[in-house]
Amino acid sequence: MSSHTPKEYDLVVLGATGYTGKYVAEYVTSHLPTTLKWAVAGRSETKLSSLVDELRTLNPDRMAPGIEVANLSPDDLDNLVRKTYILINTVGPYHLYSSPVVEACAQNGTHYLDVTGEAPWVLDMIQKHHSTAQSSSAIIIPEIGIESAPSDLLTWSLATLIRQKCGTGITSTNATVYEMNSRPSGGTLATILTTFDSYSPRQVASANSGRWASSPVPPPPPPSKSSSSYVSSLARIFRRIIGVRTLPHLGLVIPSPGAGPNVNIVQRSWGLQDRGAYYGPRFSYHEYASVRNRLVGWLVHTAIMLGALSLVFPPVRWLAKKLVFAPGQGVSREDAARDRMEFWAVATADEGEGGRAGRSGSPGRRLRGFGSRGGCIT
Structure with missing residues (x-):
């Protein structure tokens, strides 16, 4: 104490x-x-x-x-x-x-x-x-609720599991909100609608950019990228606009609307855990939301982007405050009892760091976690 x-x-x-x-x-x-x-x-x-x-x-x-x-x-x-x-x-x-x-x-x-x-x-x-x-x-x-405890605990569980099984850190870690049945309370909605009253769009965008702003130590070096062709560059731009992509083991996903604060917290935990050494010197974290098909993914992604953009304008925020739960209010207890959230994640062992994975020369192992329990496959 x-x-x-x-x-x-x-x-x-x-x-x-x-x-x-x-x-x-x-x-x-x-x-x-x-x-x-x-x-x-x-x-x-x-x-x-x-x-x-x-x-x-x-x-x-x-x-x-x-x-x-x-x-x-x-x-x-x-x-x-x-x-x-x-x-x-x-x-x-x-x-x-x-x-x-x-x-x-x-x-x-x-x-x-x-x-x-x-x-x-x-x-x-x-x-x-x-x-x-x-x-x-x-x-x-901070952030021990739906933001950002599931992301933070799941990443820590995977890093711990791979340390135990492979004796090494992790590199790329992809997580997805596989299933979510939940409605925000009035306090949560008030937070979203008043944030732009206190912070400029630039401040909000910068804080949610995932650029290691909350890490207490300098970030890991970015992964080296091979020279890309004009076609592949266009493909990346198209994917950002459409929003839908396919990830190994995780399926079809779009960028998660809650990724900004969650990524920040995970990155801060990386820096606080032995100055980044526990998770590994080449760690990265990305978060998505699962979708049923490409059309649904594109529609949801577009709606989220347009909705977020509209909140920049004060009249939109004023009108939204009139239509949603007031602070102190929320869904009924019966509806709240049916709330459900399931996270999936895939982490890759860093075979270049050392330990069993590095010494064996075998491909990096991927371990998949379900929920916050950190169960895995190798």
Whole structure:
């Protein structure tokens, strides 16, 4: 832990009365050890008290969580984070409200988790608070929700598996969202629609470009490319426009709309794991979404591109805000219970790095992971 001084709580859920925060609080109540000392935090004591009453019915054996009333002022946040070892923050859009939360945790040595997918904001937080968090021993982990935990955990699992089986790192790693049945909450939609209010299109594009901006060490050298003909260059341009391609073992795919923040997090994990040595010095990661056929792939890809482009214009964002879930709202519990996401990935062992794969002189091994379990074939 970051401090030897005993804390009042092991865990605090900030924003616990919101749509996502309530799910987090319910999960803690139903699944984590009953000896856990924890609290729910937010601005309204009345709402927090009602939430605690609901939580008591889920697990009568668990001691009720504490109630911490806190605004997003520096004094309130400092007082809150000093009471706990770990803070789970569900107050979004994060770029509007949660910068002082990260700052307070970094300064006070409190470990921090959130469920954002706001790549420009995450880069801001890294640049502003990484050194402070290092000094205070605070562990700051953004994006532990649908963005970007599946991508990050799956890549780490494959790298670990290949280290164990082949004694080497990995090079190209391709992942695809093979199946997804999920609808975003109002908070997620508000985040998407307000990002362009706080960041320019150039900043958003740069943060989601996958150019190793979040890595703490310089990126691996780009793979050498053989001289390409005019025809092959045209083929690459055509593929970018159409969006559909075929990958070995993964089938037909298009660029994933969530790839930007996910790639950034995976690349940062690469740099944090022994300065890139664990994943390997020639590592790369790419993320896609599976499609049934080329026509569907082209239609979906085109719709995503046009939709993303339209958000640059303020009138479009204003109209969209009127038509979608408001912050704090989301799909019903019945619909949420049917949410499903399945990731597939293929990683190639780096036979040039050394270890068994390199010494054998055999072709690099490809291992395929299913979900986050990291099962494989060789």
